[in-house]
Amino acid sequence: MAVTVIASVVATVWFGATAVAQFRSGVGRRIKAHDPFALVPMWTFFAPTPGTRDLRLLWRDRLVDGTLAPWHELLPPDTGLRRALWNPWKRQRKAVFDAGQLASQIAAQGGDDPLVFVTFPFVMLLAAVSALPASPLSLARQFVIVGTTGTDDGPQEPQLILASRWHDLVAPEDLTGAPSNAPVLSGQVA
Amino acid sequence: MTAERAALIMGGIGAVAVLIDSSETLWSRTSLSSTGIFAPRVVRNGRSLTAAMARSRVFSWVFDYPSVLVLPVLQLVAALVVLVAAFNGLGGQQRTAIGVASGAIVLARMLFYGRNALGLDGSDQMLLIVFASVCVASLSADAAPVALCFAAAQVVLCYTASGIAKAISPVWRGGTALVGITGTLSYGNARVSRFLTAHRSLAWVSCWGVILWESSACLWLFGGHDGAIVFAAIAVSFHVGVALVMGLNIFFWSFSAALPSVVFLVDYMHGSALMPFLH
Numbered sequence: 001m002a003v004t005v006i007a008s009v010v011a012t013v014w015f016g017a018t019a020v021a022q023f024r025s026g027v028g029r030r031i032k033a034h035d036p037f038a039l040v041p042m043w044t045f046f047a048p049t050p051g052t053r054d055l056r057l058l059w060r061d062r063l064v065d066g067t068l069a070p071w072h073e074l075l076p077p078d079t080g081l082r083r084a085l086w087n088p089w090k091r092q093r094k095a096v097f098d099a100g101q102l103a104s105q106i107a108a109q110g111g112d113d114p115l116v117f118v119t120f121p122f123v124m125l126l127a128a129v130s131a132l133p134a135s136p137l138s139l140a141r142q143f144v145i146v147g148t149t150g151t152d153d154g155p156q157e158p159q160l161i162l163a164s165r166w167h168d169l170v171a172p173e174d175l176t177g178a179p180s181n182a183p184v185l186s187g188q189v190a
Numbered sequence: 191m192t193a194e195r196a197a198l199i200m201g202g203i204g205a206v207a208v209l210i211d212s213s214e215t216l217w218s219r220t221s222l223s224s225t226g227i228f229a230p231r232v233v234r235n236g237r238s239l240t241a242a243m244a245r246s247r248v249f250s251w252v253f254d255y256p257s258v259l260v261l262p263v264l265q266l267v268a269a270l271v272v273l274v275a276a277f278n279g280l281g282g283q284q285r286t287a288i289g290v291a292s293g294a295i296v297l298a299r300m301l302f303y304g305r306n307a308l309g310l311d312g313s314d315q316m317l318l319i320v321f322a323s324v325c326v327a328s329l330s331a332d333a334a335p336v337a338l339c340f341a342a343a344q345v346v347l348c349y350t351a352s353g354i355a356k357a358i359s360p361v362w363r364g365g366t367a368l369v370g371i372t373g374t375l376s377y378g379n380a381r382v383s384r385f386l387t388a389h390r391s392l393a394w395v396s397c398w399g400v401i402l403w404e405s406s407a408c409l410w411l412f413g414g415h416d417g418a419i420v421f422a423a424i425a426v427s428f429h430v431g432v433a434l435v436m437g438l439n440i441f442f443w444s445f446s447a448a449l450p451s452v453v454f455l456v457d458y459m460h461g462s463a464l465m466p467f468l469h
Binding site: 001003004008022036037038039046079083090092093094099121132148 | 210215217236308333352377
């Protein structure tokens with residue numbers, strides 16, 4: 001009997017919180033803000049405004065002679081049919097999308113405020129590109145978030161959404177202490 | 191459908207979702223290491239509650255690498271236990287094993303979601319709901335109807351909220367939403383996008399089909415057992431399409447796992463004294 005009562009109370013609170021959260025009101029946002037374990041879902045998939053563009057994270061290096069290396073993409077989209085069964089990098093791609101969207105929203109609201117560049121989503125993206133291997137000739141690294149529509153060979157031009165400043169690349173030693181060839185974030189905005 | 195059988199089917203299908211998802215996490219484990227998008231030094235500084243967890247002695251291992259890999263490994267083992275027990279029937283020992291393993295899956299997933307705040311989607315949350323319900327339903331026969339009705343209510347709310355959100359959207363009502371979504375690389379398919387672009391009337395019908403079917407989820411509850419089965423069959427077909435076109439593979443398994451709770455709820459309602467009043 002006690003289990004049933006406890007289960008009923010938990011179920012009622014959980015369902016009630018979920019129902020309220022669907023309205024994206026102040027209460028709903030507060031519930032989501034205090035939900036570190038993602039217990040309360042937003043069930044409005046691809047609505048009311050469906051995502052009709054991709055957010056892509058690109059990065060490039062500035063070399064010692066001042067020239068710029070070509071752009072590279074972190075986690076390019078996987079478009080194969082195999083995704084229906086096996087899609088191991090979807091969580092990471094979604095994280096890039098979520099962080100890119102949050103960072104660009106914060107940047108749009110913050111204007112020229114340099115604090116934008118120390119917010120969680122921005123630091124997450126910066127840390128991800130900073131941890132990638134670099135040539136010994138690379139001095140600094142920059143990343144951008146661009147929005148694209150359709151395939152890369154399509155007629156639509158990519159749209160620049162957010163550009164980081166140049167970040168110095170420093171000693172090839174991982175922050176965990178393990179030797180690595182990957183550069184790490186210097187903490188200094190170039 | 192009895193509560194025991196519904197919980198058994200939910201656990202079995204959900205276990206497949208957990209097996210695939212945990213295997214994918216282990217496959218892409220470098221993303222959890224110091225050189226990945228979910229690097230420990232980054233995720234430790236997320237929300238204030240997450241940061242507090244990361245500082246605590248009890249939970250700090252969740253944020254470290256490779257210790258975080260305990261979570262997907264634990265889920266793999268627990269999912270195998272659920273699968274094996276589910277195939278061995280409705281005995282007391284099997285139900286206890288399913289209940290304990292489901293509880294372990296819920297705890298492991300909650301910790302994983304707490305670590306990686308970004309990158310989650312609705313299938314992750316549906317799996318929490320499924321296994322929380324299966325856990326309670328398997329360990330307590332008295333509380334089983336409550337747990338399954340909760341899961342069913344979440345399913346109905348999910349489709350209804352999603353349908354209404356689409357119904358109020360001019361993009362969905364205008365029939366261009368699916369053309370736009372399938373036109374993306376992340377959740378699209380170039381062939382489907384080209385087809386829908388060339389056949390705008392079909393794109394419009396597809397948009398309205400999704401709106402009407404999702405919005406009417408509540409009504410299917412009054413269609414009896416057969417109505418619930420038809421609803422579940424449409425939902426499974428819908429998620430097959432979503433998996434094929436959009437690549438959302440875990441959605442198929444997690445939502446299919448939740449659907450037996452709707453059949454249970456309908457049978458439960460129709461067997462209760464409440465039904466004449468509702469009619």
